[in-house]
Amino acid sequence: MNKQQNILIIGAGLCGSLLALRLGQRGYNVTIMEMRPDLRKVTISAGRSINLALSDRGIKAMKLVGLEEKVKPLCIPMNGRMLHDLEGNTVLAPYSGRTHEFINSVSRGQLNGLLLDEAEKHENVSIHFNKKCKSVDFENTTALFMDCDTNKEFVEDADVIFATDGAGSALRQSYYLEKKFLFSFSQEYLSHGYKELSILPAENGAYKTYKNALHIWGREAFMLIALPNLDGSFTVTLFLSYDEGEYNFNNLTTKERVLEFFGKYFKDALELMPNLVEDFFENPTSPLGTVKCSPWHYKGNTLLMGDAAHAIVPFYGQGMNASFEDVTEFDNILDKGYADWETVFKAYEKSRKKDTDAIADLAIDNFHEMKGHVNHANFREKRTLEMAFEKEFPNDYSSKYSLVTFNEDINYREAMLKGRAQDKAILNMLADGEVSTSLDLKDKEVLKPILEKVKKATEAILEDDRIAGLYS
């Protein structure tokens, strides 16, 4: 396709800036319009996902654009989940039995800034801030913007428009409201919302709790998590129902009640958070939504990517990774050399949508897993067994978590189907007493036949489902 074409990207967030960089590297003329100010010049507003988990799928995209080495210094490895019980006891549950497999806590602002810096190095890429998209005329491939400095509206014409404008995408709203084609669309909210809080660094700048883990206080009906930042602080997130249960966002309205709630359920965290009350009442409570839709593209004119196409809840730590993988996958499709954008968009959606649907569903699974299952005996036994498999037979087994997080060459849908079947196999074998973690799991001779049994049961589950037509 003609590289002299003008490509308009709406939104310079993580996905938009990576896409701009990659299309810039490929030689296209790229203009990005971003509604917010340049995050490299102003302080990012507190309270909305300050840090994120970067894992292998995201890192693969960083490699694609040659940024792996520049991203590393921004990362804090997290080797596992640090589980905090009601009494403040902790246990580290590793993410994988293979020690080289871990996830990373990374600052959204720093990573986004790096991508913008790199994109701007290309003279065929230009970035404009404070330009808010109001709607997209997808028939005529133009977009209506408001300049937030002057409050004046203007229309931007392009040969092709990519909307990477997040969960509240203006292009997606135009698809829905215009009713010019059959647009399948869903937005699903969890009963829970979230609020960001913080554990500040100690006076000497040190981390107040263990640095290299994702901390979880899972309390069945709600949970608290914490991810480390480079400055010694942790960003803490409370996930809580809006209106159910004794304590919920709607009834935590006084300082006393907030302190009572944290004192009762997150005592050890509260001790690290003298700033809790200020954070709690200053920071917004935000909803947890999943967005799916189809088609993503209108002819060869417009395409939704990233959260605009598939917003997911944060519980698998895959939101950013999935959006980055969108760019990797789109780049693969471009490599096929199709003659026109419509063919490219169609091929991209066909290959990609099944996977973003899968990670959306997996993320909701993990909400329940993190809140409660991590504390259940059968779940912990399953993890013990899986850690042993991964440690002793590193080339023969990957848990669902590992398939999703550390196996960037297996797509999300395949990871979901295989991972769920494995979970079902192991949980049932444990329930039926067919396997036990009381054996010596460090003895390969003991472990090997158990692994073989799990693999066989997993295959049988997948085969039974296939025969029943469950994957049609």
Added chain:
Amino acid sequence: MNKQQNILIIGAGLCGSLLALRLGQRGYNVTIMEMRPDLRKVTISAGRSINLALSDRGIKAMKLVGLEEKVKPLCIPMNGRMLHDLEGNTVLAPYSGRTHEFINSVSRGQLNGLLLDEAEKHENVSIHFNKKCKSVDFENTTALFMDCDTNKEFVEDADVIFATDGAGSALRQSYYLEKKFLFSFSQEYLSHGYKELSILPAENGAYKTYKNALHIWGREAFMLIALPNLDGSFTVTLFLSYDEGEYNFNNLTTKERVLEFFGKYFKDALELMPNLVEDFFENPTSPLGTVKCSPWHYKGNTLLMGDAAHAIVPFYGQGMNASFEDVTEFDNILDKGYADWETVFKAYEKSRKKDTDAIADLAIDNFHEMKGHVNHANFREKRTLEMAFEKEFPNDYSSKYSLVTFNEDINYREAMLKGRAQDKAILNMLADGEVSTSLDLKDKEVLKPILEKVKKATEAILEDDRIAGLYS
């Protein structure tokens, strides 16, 4: 609750008129506003679901309002599916092994007319036609209407508003657009659309093909069905992709191509349809969409019911039955004597939504079953076995179809879970050669152990899923 309250119902379709009748019987002051003219006085427009399947859940609602005997004369029993192959050979596949279990073809217009007649007999019920709802102010419990005769807008105030205004509900759209609360919403379109056609009566008024069946010409990628009408005609529906395959709605643009398509795939039907081409080009092509949403109610002010809350595709013949069952279920909740509408609405949604979600998913399952599976050897063997179970052990077995259609006291979700598990059990036992239809299935001694095996396998499947947490 105070019966002097003014209840406004938006939409006098099947659900709205039944709801009005029932609330009228209970003594409420009810006003219905309907956007269309009175269907008892004008001819219903051709081409949009002229007849429908009425089965046990719908009949239960008719019993509730005392109309069972008045509905019967409007019904044509359909005992099974008449399957037509490419050569025009037919085989009748019964819906159940119990001969008293059948579904009914009923005219939408006649049934709706009866419900309106009965509702109007109550002096506390008033019905107004040609009043189109534009939006609902759910905070203030008022609705904006346009009088289609005068083109004037007016606002209707009420104590409580029920929206039974179908898949394109104005209240649901107000919930979505106003963003005053977190509204989970999905609209999903199949790749296929539908078009209504007809087989007219013979010159002597007789039915041109077998009367007491639902005729199916399943062709994998598309299908044709026909349901009988009281006047000797059949309403025929073509389900076909908009844009995929050699023949699709987008490319069937000439008389010649339509005749070629029908001649090739529906030869025996074509012979009964000299009027095909006129019908084809006069009647609209309509989309097949599923709508789910939540919450259905806003406080105690407004409630979505029927298609407005849960539009489903027509492949289980349960659309009308589900909407009627909404009224039965709502009536049950009213019997509990809660003190306010908000509690009633909350209890109703909590009890009902899981079931309307289930029938929505079942209806999509059946799309694939009707198009293709009915022709597959393993599917037919499964049905053969199930018919034998139902015939020889009528109190011991019900197929998924029977659970959904003839067991009005089992809710849709339970029917789905059990029905799917049974299907999976039987299909796998057939695939593994554990059961066979070559045995003498009329011999109870032969059949009994097979049934026991199926039941055991079904229980094991449900138990395995429970352990894996799949129903959480």
